[in-house]
Amino acid sequence: MTCRPPAESEESPTVTHPFLDLPPLTAAHFAAIERRVAALLATEEDVVITQGEALLPLEGCIRSGARPGSTALNVVTGPYGQTFGNWLRDCGAEVVDLTVPFHTAVTAGQVAEALAEHPAIDFVSLVHAEAATGNTNPVAEIGEVVRAHGALFMLDAVASVGAEPLLPDAWGVDLCVIGAQKAMGGPAGVSAVSVSARAWERIAANPAAPRRSYLSLLDWKERWIDGGRKALPHAPAQLEMLGLEACLERIEEDGLDTVTARHASAAAATRVGAVALGGGLEPYVLQARDAAPVATTLRAPAGTDASALVARALEPAPSLPLIAGGGALSKDMIRVNHYGADATRDAVLSSLAALGAALGDAGRRVDFEAARRAVAETWPGL
Numbered sequence: 001m002t003c004r005p006p007a008e009s010e011e012s013p014t015v016t017h018p019f020l021d022l023p024p025l026t027a028a029h030f031a032a033i034e035r036r037v038a039a040l041l042a043t044e045e046d047v048v049i050t051q052g053e054a055l056l057p058l059e060g061c062i063r064s065g066a067r068p069g070s071t072a073l074n075v076v077t078g079p080y081g082q083t084f085g086n087w088l089r090d091c092g093a094e095v096v097d098l099t100v101p102f103h104t105a106v107t108a109g110q111v112a113e114a115l116a117e118h119p120a121i122d123f124v125s126l127v128h129a130e131a132a133t134g135n136t137n138p139v140a141e142i143g144e145v146v147r148a149h150g151a152l153f154m155l156d157a158v159a160s161v162g163a164e165p166l167l168p169d170a171w172g173v174d175l176c177v178i179g180a181q182k183a184m185g186g187p188a189g190v191s192a193v194s195v196s197a198r199a200w201e202r203i204a205a206n207p208a209a210p211r212r213s214y215l216s217l218l219d220w221k222e223r224w225i226d227g228g229r230k231a232l233p234h235a236p237a238q239l240e241m242l243g244l245e246a247c248l249e250r251i252e253e254d255g256l257d258t259v260t261a262r263h264a265s266a267a268a269a270t271r272v273g274a275v276a277l278g279g280g281l282e283p284y285v286l287q288a289r290d291a292a293p294v295a296t297t298l299r300a301p302a303g304t305d306a307s308a309l310v311a312r313a314l315e316p317a318p319s320l321p322l323i324a325g326g327g328a329l330s331k332d333m334i335r336v337n338h339y340g341a342d343a344t345r346d347a348v349l350s351s352l353a354a355l356g357a358a359l360g361d362a363g364r365r366v367d368f369e370a371a372r373r374a375v376a377e378t379w380p381g382l
């Protein structure tokens with residue numbers, strides 16, 4: 001900032017830019033965006049917008065809720081659950097890992113059994129939908145058994161928000177973390193968490209909960225929420241906030257039900273389309289009801305390598321939403337990330353066509369016409 005009036009030649013930058021020279025975001029504007037996130041989640045609880053990718057509030061929630069002496073049930077249905085277990089152990093909590101194979105979902109019965117076996121459990125972490133493995137878990141039923149037990153319930157809903165129904169209050173979720181970068185079609189650098197009154201009590205009573213820290217939820221409560229949302233504790237990331245506001249606006253305009261229906265259709269169409277395509281391609285998640293609307297995972301045919309197939313498929317069309325599974329899954333798993341702007345019939349058909357071509361090159365017999373018909377029947381439209 002200059003303190004004196006600029007000289008004539010310094011008056012304004014020569015080129016204006018849509019990302020630059022933005023005025024600071026006001027507290028009122030920030031609070032209004034928070035209210036829109038609360039409406040998206042149909043929550044009456046506090047919403048804290050966190051200015052970083054969703055791993056920031058996820059780590060913040062775990063370090064706020066867990067402490068030495070806690071016993072945590074960590075449900076592992078994909079790679080994010082593994083990360084949560086490591087943070088929980090790092091907080092000094094006793095961790096009970098409930099791991100289910102990535103081709104399925106956890107059941108409320110399995111959670112109830114683990115809770116009965118370990119009555120000391122006071123914290124439960126669960127991922128709703130796993131974009132990385134393509135499965136989704138029955139949160140409403142699981143919430144009921146967690147609430148009956150009395151544990152604090154944290155949900156990673158980054159990959160489910162906008163892709164399928166998400167009702168933290170109705171489901172008894174105490175800490176519900178979302179990110180804008182998947183089905184919401186927004187920026188990756190901003191995220192949010194809804195915090196129940198129960199969760200605030202637990203966090204305030206935890207001497208190990210982060211305070212005066214970027215990971216601290218309590219700081220936001222004390223310095224922003226309890227003060228009536230009048231003054232922001234630090235400069236808001238205005239680009240990300242404006243991006244978040246824009247994607248919320250678009251979801252409101254289209255209607256949340258329409259957006260989730262589009263993701264459900266994309267997943268159903270990809271699933272039947274891949275089977276009809278043939279060549280040995282199979283849905284990775286065995287039961288359709290366990291398959292996440294946000295992304296569909298496919299098992300590469302025996303004798304092929306998923307990452308090589310995806311690389312071949314992307315050669316002529318690098319912008320298709322195809323990627324091989326991460327780490328050990330890179331040999332077997334193909335992911336179709338039909339979320340956000342890619343939750344379209346076009347993206348699904350082009351992805352299947354590209355995979356079909358790659359399989360054809362690998363000497364497999366595929367039938368793209370059958371895949372096209374299956375997609376059209378499953379997702380009828382224009």
Ligand SMILES: *Cc1c(COP(=O)(O)O)cnc(C)c1O
Binds near residue numbers: 054131158159
């Ligand atoms: C995408 C995603 C996140 C965010 O992590 P990134 O790897 O940074 O995209 C967190 N949790 C789940 C379940 C996700 O799918």
